[in-house]
Amino acid sequence: MKIVVIHNNPNVRSGTEKMLQAFLDGIRDKRQVTVEWFDVHRMNIMSCELCNACKTGRIDDCIIRDDMIQVYKSAYEADLILFGFPIVCWHVPGRLKIFIDRLFAMNQDVFTKRQRDIAIFYTYHVEDAEMSGVSEIERFFSKGAIVMNLNIIHDFSAYIPKDGKIENYIDVGRLRELGNQY
Numbered sequence: 001m002k003i004v005v006i007h008n009n010p011n012v013r014s015g016t017e018k019m020l021q022a023f024l025d026g027i028r029d030k031r032q033v034t035v036e037w038f039d040v041h042r043m044n045i046m047s048c049e050l051c052n053a054c055k056t057g058r059i060d061d062c063i064i065r066d067d068m069i070q071v072y073k074s075a076y077e078a079d080l081i082l083f084g085f086p087i088v089c090w091h092v093p094g095r096l097k098i099f100i101d102r103l104f105a106m107n108q109d110v111f112t113k114r115q116r117d118i119a120i121f122y123t124y125h126v127e128d129a130e131m132s133g134v135s136e137i138e139r140f141f142s143k144g145a146i147v148m149n150l151n152i153i154h155d156f157s158a159y160i161p162k163d164g165k166i167e168n169y170i171d172v173g174r175l176r177e178l179g180n181q182y
Protein backbone atom coordinates (compact mmCIF):
# COMPACT_ATOMS: atom_id res chain seq x y z
CA MET A 1 0.00 0.00 0.00
CA LYS A 2 1.37 3.40 -0.97
CA ILE A 3 0.78 6.56 1.05
CA VAL A 4 1.64 10.03 -0.19
CA VAL A 5 1.95 12.80 2.41
CA ILE A 6 1.54 16.41 1.37
CA HIS A 7 2.68 18.65 4.21
CA ASN A 8 2.85 22.44 4.12
CA ASN A 9 4.08 24.02 7.33
CA PRO A 10 7.53 25.60 7.59
CA ASN A 11 7.33 25.66 11.41
CA VAL A 12 10.00 23.32 12.71
CA ARG A 13 7.91 22.01 15.60
CA SER A 14 4.55 21.99 13.91
CA GLY A 15 1.32 20.50 15.16
CA THR A 16 0.50 19.33 11.66
CA GLU A 17 3.65 17.22 11.41
CA LYS A 18 2.83 15.65 14.78
CA MET A 19 -0.67 14.79 13.60
CA LEU A 20 0.55 13.22 10.37
CA GLN A 21 3.26 11.21 12.13
CA ALA A 22 0.83 9.88 14.75
CA PHE A 23 -1.66 8.76 12.11
CA LEU A 24 1.13 7.14 10.05
CA ASP A 25 2.49 5.39 13.17
CA GLY A 26 -0.96 3.90 13.73
CA ILE A 27 -1.09 2.56 10.18
CA ARG A 28 2.48 1.20 10.42
CA ASP A 29 1.58 -0.65 13.64
CA LYS A 30 -0.67 -2.85 11.57
CA ARG A 31 0.62 -3.07 8.05
CA GLN A 32 3.56 -2.57 5.73
CA VAL A 33 3.36 0.67 3.80
CA THR A 34 5.49 2.75 1.47
CA VAL A 35 5.40 6.41 2.43
CA GLU A 36 6.43 9.27 0.17
CA TRP A 37 6.53 12.60 2.03
CA PHE A 38 6.42 15.97 0.22
CA ASP A 39 7.20 19.17 2.16
CA VAL A 40 5.44 21.68 -0.07
CA HIS A 41 7.23 24.61 1.65
CA ARG A 42 10.58 23.26 0.39
CA MET A 43 9.49 22.52 -3.17
CA ASN A 44 9.86 24.45 -6.37
CA ILE A 45 6.29 24.81 -7.63
CA MET A 46 5.05 27.44 -10.07
CA SER A 47 1.47 28.62 -10.46
CA CYS A 48 -0.82 26.95 -12.96
CA GLU A 49 -0.76 28.73 -16.35
CA LEU A 50 -4.38 27.70 -17.08
CA CYS A 51 -3.27 26.45 -20.51
CA ASN A 52 -5.11 23.09 -20.32
CA ALA A 53 -2.15 21.32 -21.91
CA CYS A 54 -2.56 18.70 -19.20
CA LYS A 55 -5.89 17.48 -20.56
CA THR A 56 -4.29 14.96 -22.86
CA GLY A 57 -5.05 11.72 -21.10
CA ARG A 58 -1.57 11.36 -19.62
CA ILE A 59 -0.63 12.16 -16.06
CA ASP A 60 2.49 14.26 -16.48
CA ASP A 61 1.85 16.47 -19.49
CA CYS A 62 2.01 19.74 -17.58
CA ILE A 63 4.02 22.31 -19.52
CA ILE A 64 5.67 23.49 -16.30
CA ARG A 65 8.51 21.04 -15.66
CA ASP A 66 9.03 21.65 -11.97
CA ASP A 67 8.73 19.52 -8.80
CA MET A 68 5.08 18.73 -9.54
CA ILE A 69 6.10 16.20 -12.19
CA GLN A 70 7.25 13.78 -9.48
CA VAL A 71 4.08 14.49 -7.48
CA TYR A 72 1.88 13.47 -10.43
CA LYS A 73 3.66 10.11 -10.63
CA SER A 74 3.43 9.54 -6.88
CA ALA A 75 -0.21 10.60 -6.55
CA TYR A 76 -1.12 8.29 -9.43
CA GLU A 77 0.38 5.33 -7.59
CA ALA A 78 -1.07 6.31 -4.20
CA ASP A 79 -3.79 4.42 -2.37
CA LEU A 80 -4.02 7.03 0.38
CA ILE A 81 -3.09 10.72 0.29
CA LEU A 82 -2.65 12.69 3.52
CA PHE A 83 -2.71 16.48 3.67
CA GLY A 84 -1.31 18.40 6.67
CA PHE A 85 -1.32 22.21 7.00
CA PRO A 86 -2.23 25.13 9.29
CA ILE A 87 -5.17 27.34 8.33
CA VAL A 88 -3.86 30.61 6.89
CA CYS A 89 -6.34 33.44 6.26
CA TRP A 90 -9.34 31.08 6.31
CA HIS A 91 -7.88 28.73 3.73
CA VAL A 92 -5.01 26.37 3.00
CA PRO A 93 -1.60 28.16 2.96
CA GLY A 94 -0.90 29.92 -0.35
CA ARG A 95 1.80 27.48 -1.45
CA LEU A 96 -0.52 24.57 -0.87
CA LYS A 97 -3.26 26.30 -2.88
CA ILE A 98 -0.81 26.60 -5.79
CA PHE A 99 0.11 22.92 -5.32
CA ILE A 100 -3.55 21.85 -5.34
CA ASP A 101 -4.30 24.01 -8.41
CA ARG A 102 -1.51 22.12 -10.16
CA LEU A 103 -2.76 18.76 -8.85
CA PHE A 104 -5.92 19.54 -10.76
CA ALA A 105 -4.00 18.52 -13.89
CA MET A 106 -4.89 15.01 -12.75
CA ASN A 107 -8.59 15.70 -13.14
CA GLN A 108 -8.89 13.30 -16.05
CA ASP A 109 -10.07 9.72 -16.50
CA VAL A 110 -6.63 8.15 -16.22
CA PHE A 111 -6.54 9.30 -12.57
CA THR A 112 -10.20 9.53 -11.54
CA LYS A 113 -11.26 6.07 -12.76
CA ARG A 114 -9.84 4.63 -9.51
CA GLN A 115 -11.04 6.01 -6.20
CA ARG A 116 -8.34 6.99 -3.69
CA ASP A 117 -8.67 7.72 -0.01
CA ILE A 118 -7.55 11.02 1.44
CA ALA A 119 -7.33 12.39 4.97
CA ILE A 120 -6.79 15.99 6.00
CA PHE A 121 -5.12 17.17 9.21
CA TYR A 122 -4.97 20.83 10.06
CA THR A 123 -4.36 23.25 12.90
CA TYR A 124 -5.73 26.71 13.64
CA HIS A 125 -5.61 29.27 16.46
CA VAL A 126 -8.89 31.17 16.25
CA GLU A 127 -11.15 29.63 18.86
CA ASP A 128 -14.43 30.77 17.30
CA ALA A 129 -15.09 27.98 14.79
CA GLU A 130 -17.05 30.35 12.52
CA MET A 131 -14.11 32.77 12.28
CA SER A 132 -11.29 30.21 12.08
CA GLY A 133 -11.82 29.06 8.50
CA VAL A 134 -12.59 25.43 9.40
CA SER A 135 -15.83 25.43 7.40
CA GLU A 136 -14.04 26.91 4.36
CA ILE A 137 -11.48 24.08 4.53
CA GLU A 138 -14.24 21.47 4.76
CA ARG A 139 -16.05 22.95 1.75
CA PHE A 140 -12.87 23.25 -0.32
CA PHE A 141 -11.80 19.63 0.18
CA SER A 142 -15.27 18.16 -0.16
CA LYS A 143 -15.74 19.81 -3.56
CA GLY A 144 -12.28 18.71 -4.70
CA ALA A 145 -13.01 15.18 -3.52
CA ILE A 146 -16.16 14.93 -5.63
CA VAL A 147 -14.40 16.12 -8.77
CA MET A 148 -11.26 14.02 -8.28
CA ASN A 149 -13.04 10.85 -7.10
CA LEU A 150 -11.47 10.96 -3.66
CA ASN A 151 -12.93 9.46 -0.53
CA ILE A 152 -12.31 11.63 2.54
CA ILE A 153 -11.71 9.15 5.37
CA HIS A 154 -10.76 11.76 8.01
CA ASP A 155 -11.13 15.49 8.41
CA PHE A 156 -9.18 16.08 11.61
CA SER A 157 -8.56 19.58 12.92
CA ALA A 158 -6.88 20.79 16.11
CA TYR A 159 -7.34 24.14 17.77
CA ILE A 160 -3.97 25.34 19.16
CA PRO A 161 -4.06 28.75 20.89
CA LYS A 162 -1.26 31.19 20.00
CA ASP A 163 0.85 30.44 23.06
CA GLY A 164 -0.50 26.95 23.62
CA LYS A 165 1.66 23.86 23.94
CA ILE A 166 1.06 21.59 20.95
CA GLU A 167 1.13 18.52 23.22
CA ASN A 168 -1.89 19.80 25.14
CA TYR A 169 -4.08 20.24 22.10
CA ILE A 170 -3.29 17.31 19.83
CA ASP A 171 -4.60 13.92 20.83
CA VAL A 172 -1.73 11.82 19.48
CA GLY A 173 -3.21 8.63 20.95
CA ARG A 174 -6.52 9.16 19.17
CA LEU A 175 -4.76 9.84 15.86
CA ARG A 176 -2.65 6.70 16.24
CA GLU A 177 -5.80 4.73 16.96
CA LEU A 178 -7.48 6.15 13.83
CA GLY A 179 -4.43 5.15 11.78
CA ASN A 180 -4.56 1.70 13.31
CA GLN A 181 -8.20 1.31 12.35
CA TYR A 182 -7.53 2.23 8.71
Ligand SMILES: Cc1cc2nc3c(=O)[nH]c(=O)nc-3n(C[C@H](O)[C@H](O)[C@H](O)COP(=O)(O)O)c2cc1C
Binds near residue numbers: 088
Ligand atom coordinates in the same frame (compact mmCIF):
# COMPACT_ATOMS: atom_id res chain seq x y z
C1 LIG B 1 -0.38 34.63 8.31
C2 LIG B 1 -1.20 33.74 9.21
C3 LIG B 1 -2.55 33.64 8.98
C4 LIG B 1 -3.32 32.80 9.82
N1 LIG B 1 -4.66 32.68 9.59
C5 LIG B 1 -5.43 31.95 10.42
C6 LIG B 1 -6.85 31.85 10.22
O1 LIG B 1 -7.42 32.37 9.27
N2 LIG B 1 -7.55 31.09 11.11
C7 LIG B 1 -6.97 30.47 12.18
O2 LIG B 1 -7.71 29.86 12.99
N3 LIG B 1 -5.63 30.52 12.37
C8 LIG B 1 -4.85 31.23 11.53
N4 LIG B 1 -3.49 31.27 11.70
C9 LIG B 1 -2.90 30.45 12.74
C10 LIG B 1 -2.24 29.21 12.21
O3 LIG B 1 -3.20 28.32 11.73
C11 LIG B 1 -1.42 28.66 13.37
O4 LIG B 1 -0.19 29.30 13.32
C12 LIG B 1 -1.26 27.18 13.34
O5 LIG B 1 -2.44 26.59 13.78
C13 LIG B 1 -0.10 26.70 14.19
O6 LIG B 1 -0.05 25.33 14.01
P1 LIG B 1 1.26 24.49 13.84
O7 LIG B 1 1.70 24.14 15.25
O8 LIG B 1 0.80 23.26 13.10
O9 LIG B 1 2.29 25.28 13.10
C14 LIG B 1 -2.72 32.09 10.88
C15 LIG B 1 -1.33 32.20 11.07
C16 LIG B 1 -0.57 33.00 10.25
C17 LIG B 1 0.91 33.08 10.47
